[in-house]
Amino acid sequence: MENNTLAQEAPKGTIPTPSLETKTAKPQSRFWMLFLALFILGIFFLGGTYYFVSSQKATYIPAQINNETIDTQKDVIQLEGEAAALDIQDVDSDFTQVDAELKNL
């Protein structure tokens, strides 16, 4: 009844303005609204974090390989081994004898 007092008292032709009490929600409902807003924000935050983390991970998509490719791979690895096994020594070791002879000269 009290809420309608102002509306009743307003002069004709003017729009009645609601009282201050009607604008503010009850403290209990305000808590739930805040809770809901934070909950939604939390969901968005978690979702965003999950998306970010998962997008940073390198995706491993194994190439489709057939037996022929596997054989070629084996051959190439074998060639790599052959190249690594090449005996490319430094030349210094060859000069030990000549250095000894030079000392005695």
Add this chain to the structure above:
Amino acid sequence: MIKEKITEKKDAIKERRETTQQERKEKLATYKKRLATFKDTVKAERVERISTIFQTINSKRTSIMSTNLERMRSIILKLEEKVAQLEKEGKDTTQAKQAIQEAKNGIETTRIVVQTQAEKEYTMTISSENTVKTDAATMRSALHTDLQTLHTTVVATRNQLSQAISETKILLGDTKHGE
């Protein structure tokens, strides 16, 4: 273009070989004549021995390098076959083929350089009996520098070969590469 350069280099080597042959003979004759005048025969023998060691080092080392280059050549040819096979399968072999070509050129050029080094003679220029030690040390240093430079070239060639192998591995979908 590269083949032309290699042919030019080969021709230049042939020309140089012919002109230096006479010089070598003269140098060897002077060396022997100087050595014969040595009062200390033991010293003369040692100089002779050192001179022989110089030649042995050069021929042994260049022989090892030639063998290695021959192996590299064999590997690169096999690799080329594999890449050609992959090209037939429809793979983009541009990078691998380029790396193989670079390695092949490197091997060919290094082979020529090694061949030239093998033909070099390290005959000492003896100034006098007293300074023969310095003469020998100078010759030792020259041989060491030449072989060291050649060794660096061979290592670089091997790296080119490794690069070609790596490119082929990428082509084969080796995901471990470059991690």
